[in-house]
Amino acid sequence: MDEVVLPIIDATVFMGMHHSEPLLRAKSLGFFNSFSERQVLMSFGQIGICDAIIWKKSRHLQDVYYPFMDVLHTEMDIQRQGYCNEVLRRACLESDWGHLNVEKKLLAAHVLEHRRPLFTHDQQLLEMTVLQPFLQAFPLWVSGPAFPQSLQTLFEQSGEMLINQEDFLNVW
Template sequence: MNEFIDASVFLGMHSEEENIRIKCKNFFVKRMKKEIIMSFETIGECDHIIWGFSRLHQDSYYPFMDRLHTIMKIKRIPYGLKEVNLMSIDKNLQNYKPGLNLALSITHRGVFYTLNQKLISSSIDNIKTIPDEEVELMFPKDLEKYYEESLILKLSVFDF
């Protein structure tokens, strides 16, 4: 089954809250050899948030993020007419900010992972959250080094 993520899952790897950071990081570590899907909008949303930080923070964050996107099978896809049409007729999807993201996951028969509590408690069937984990897993050695350096950037829940 296709797995889609929103910005909360991707940016959660840099959360100032350790439980969120660990579970989001582990989500990616466990899928290093699998494919996950992000919409172009989600990538732009992540960049928009990161660009609000200092050059020092960006220069620490992007070497990790760039390598993760290169090493891991992260498929980036645009919205199409199927998603726009579904969004226009499904009133439930219209109630949520990432409505097109949700439509994308539905039209591609996927699961949509998020930390957004409003979405998690919705009646939309394909939404999942990431369970808490106590043990932090490690990326492959070279990538882990860049991840640790990127942690100079910490995000509050309100950032994403």
């Protein structure tokens, strides 16, 4: 039996569900709608970036957002993992990656080292030639519920939380 290759998502995809840009939000919602019954991978570092963005928001926004995030992480099979030594070595040795911050180098190295599909909205990663074979097209969500009803209700309640590109500054 063939092993299923789990796709990797980054913080831009997870936080994209609440992005102020409608097309980006629709892509992220399409992803989560399509993958809600499947496993995906997300690194501890990328999860930390999501947390850093949320913790910069007001207490009120955190309170309306976290119930959704908590239930999504419980109901969806998001495999969380750290990086292995081979990924660390590759991230440090790739001379063409000097323009990337450490988190992006690690993510790119993880994709390449394990040959996994990648879903991202990050423009720097999308422009990397070496990642092109691994970049995946997003299933587009058009309308209607993106999640099962109990989670959809929490998602709708979390709608006050809006993420902008500026929210990613100073967390990379």
